[in-house]
Amino acid sequence: MTQKKSSRIIPGQTIGILGGGQLGRMTAIAARALGYQVHALDPDPQCPVRPVVDRFLDARFDEPDAAAYLARRCAVVTLEIEQISQASLEAAAQHAPVRPGVELMRIVQHRARQKAWLTGHGFPVGEWREASSEDELVRVAPALGVGAFVKVSEGGYDGRGQARLRTADASGAREAWKSLGEVPCVIERALDLEAELSVLVARSPSGEVKVFAAALNEHINQVLDVSVTPAPVDPIVAQRAHEIGADLAVSLGLEGILAVELFLLRDGSLKVNELSPRPHNTFHATELASPTSQFAQLVRAVCDLPLGVVDPVRPAAIANLLGDLWCGPNPPRIEAALEVPGVNLYLYGKTIARPGRKMGHLISTGDNPEDAMRRVREARARIEASVRT
Ligand SMILES: Nc1ncnc2c1ncn2[C@@H]1O[C@H](COP(=O)(O)OP(=O)(O)OP(=O)(O)O)[C@@H](O)[C@H]1O
Ligand SMILES: [Mg+2]
Known part of the structure; x- marks a missing residue:
């Protein structure tokens, strides 16, 4: 038995x-x-x-x-x-x-379903539509304007599976449909971003909830470049991000951790971009910024242990190390990053490097968020310089 x-x-x-x-x-x-x-x-x-x-x-x-x-x-x-x-x-x-939950996964795995759930549960999202055929895309996309983001409903990541609407007419929609491989997608109005934030919330099966301080994220070509926590933003914005995270964890019945990517618009409002019910690139800095890392918190949450303290102990920033660094004529001198005080190195043990592939990251602490970002950028610049010489 x-x-x-x-x-x-x-x-x-x-x-x-x-x-x-x-x-x-x-x-x-x-x-x-x-x-x-x-x-x-x-x-x-x-x-x-x-x-x-x-x-x-x-x-x-x-x-x-x-x-x-x-x-x-x-x-x-x-x-x-x-x-x-x-x-x-x-x-x-x-x-x-x-854990985090089978039904929760069903909701988040599909972009359109996730957006419908967010909308239905009163969470703030930007204007969006869904299309499951070329004709439907031609019908709904133009209303969202030139530059709208067209994203495949299933399987996109790191900006892959996305296209921009080049013209607000049928030809722009048809071009996007073809370039994405003729699959169901969502279309989002291009929002006027002041900044990108994320929050990470943990909830245990017993119902305990803890939210890490928000991170501020900078992207290059739709891929995360540098992220810093606590986000140097208006405390009211940070508090609202925190509340959105906690409310989502409860509404979804989360058992584990959930990262919430947020857009801060120029009018000061927050919109939910997307949900990731797992560790997230923008919270690697919790290894040094918080008494409990996102990974330790995930383990505690799925094991229904008491959740760890997440109050920030010091600001920390992360920078991704992409495969491009390994693809030049000279091998990178990765350890050069460690010459910058406050910087730690994390490599993922990947044997094959490709441009854009995440191979590792750097974390730096700092006296304040700007200082942490400056150090982590400087550390990465030293690796980049080693490839050029
Ligand atoms: N509607 C939008 N308005 C403005 N910018 C957007 C919009 N949608 C996406 N972006 C930009 O593109 C980035 C990637 O989009 P999104 O998070 O949807 O894609 P993804 O492929 O899941 O990426 P990742 O795996 O890195 O999270 C966003 O972080 C943002 O910089
Ligand atoms: Mg994203």
């Missing part, structure tokens, strides 16, 4: 992670620090998680039998990537709790 698993998972038990990228790797390291065993599943046998887990399963994210196999050997299953099939999540849930 199988024993009913209680909600709290204690150190020594096994956590399963669906996905083996850098976020899974850092979650696994945090879990191990707390004394857990970790199993992980990913289709890439060279993935970053592999060297740091007790057991690795080489399988696709749409193989329910593999997810069930993992879950049977784990006390709880979590994930580090959204693209796990519903069938796999449901199969895993037959054997262990799946």
Whole structure:
């Protein structure tokens, strides 16, 4: 007879992670620090998680039998990537709790469904429409204006799966439809951004909720470049971001962590861009900025342990290290970044570098958010200089 698993998972038990990228790797390291065993599943046998887990399963994210196999050997299953099939999540849930939650994943995995849920639950979002055919896109897109963002409903990330509407007529819509591969999409009015923020909220199955201080994010070509926490913004804006995060966690019945990407508009209002119920690139700085990192908090949340304190202890900023650095004629001198006081280096153990691929990141603390950003940029500039000489 199988024993009913209680909600709290204690150190020594096994956590399963669906996905083996850098976020899974850092979650696994945090879990191990707390004394857990970790199993992980990913289709890439060279993935970053592999060297740091007790057991690795080489399988696709749409193989329910593999997810069930993992879950049977784990006390709880979590994930580090959204693209796990519903069938796999449901199969895993037959054997262990799946946290952040199967129904929550169904809502967030699909852009249009996520936006409809946000709109229906009264959360602020920019103007948007949905299109599941070329004719529908031609009908609805022009109203959202030139420059509107057209985003595939399923599977986009790091700005991939996105196009801009070049003209506000049928030809602009047809061009976007073709360039995205003729798949269902959402269309969003291009908002006039003052800044981009994110919040990260944790909620445990027992209902405890904690929200990390907001981060301020700077993007280049739709990809995150530098992020700093606490966000140097009006405290009223930061408080509103905090409330949106906490309200979302409760409304979604979150069991785990959820990153909320927010747009701060020039009129001072906040709009929810998108939800990621997993660790997030913009909260890596919590390793140094907060007594509890996002990864440790995820482990606590999915294990239903008391959540860790998240009050910021000092400002910290992160900068991504993209594969471009490794693609030039000279190998980068990565350790040059460590010459800048306050800077720590994190590499994901990826063996193949490609332009745009996230290979690692730097975190710097600072006397204030601007100082932390200055140091982390300077550290990255030293690596860039080493490639040129
Ligand atoms: N409606 C919009 N108005 C203005 N800027 C936008 C809009 N939608 C997206 N952007 C810009 O493009 C970036 C990426 O968009 P989004 O977060 O939707 O894509 P993504 O592929 O999921 O990216 P990531 O994986 O990096 O979060 C945003 O952070 C923002 O800079
Ligand atoms: Mg985004």
